[in-house]
Amino acid sequence: MDRVALRGLRARGYHGVFPHERQEGQTFVVDLTLGLDTRPAAADDDLAKTVHYGIVAEEVVGVVEGEPVNLIETLAERIARTCLKHDGVQEVEVSVHKPNAPIAVPFDDVTVTITRSRV
Template identity: 45%
Template sequence: MDRLILKGMEFYGYHGVLPQEQHLGQRFIVDVELSLDLATAGRTDDPEQTVNYARVFRVVEEVVTGAPCRLIEAVAEKVAGAILEHFPVSEVLVRVKKPGAPVPGHFAYMGVEIRRRR
């Protein structure tokens, strides 16, 4: 299966278990990989035969900047559901990264990855 990849989308949201995360908010980085057949789009060079990246970005943005969740697992689940609802894809992989997680120590990010199919 072919894939469309949107990597490193950054948004500000209010997700987290701790009160300060829900009050102050923080940066989230989201990657999505959409599985679909891109052969017709490749052969015809017709934008109607693929998924509009800008629309995918907006859908992800609406979820991440929208209603707060306690868990990034819930954020990832909402992103996956919205993509499956709005786009003709057979599978979606979603990564939600939390670079500012309130955990002592040095790390690039903490995150989750989920894969959902139709």
């Protein structure tokens, strides 16, 4: 299976369990790896035969900016479902980063990574 990756998609969301997270929001960062067969697109040099990663990026940003959830696990699941709606995408790995998570000790990032497939 071939891979198309998008790294560092940034969007402001209002996800989290604390009231200030829901009121103030914060930046979330998403990395995606889409699994699909790119041979038909490459053979014909045809965008219609692969996944349009620009559209995927816009949809993922829409999910992050959309309805708030408590957990980034839930956010990752919603993003995975959105990606799998695209014809040809057989598998997706989603990493959601929450670099400004409310943690009392110094840290660089909090990340949840999931893999989902059509099967």
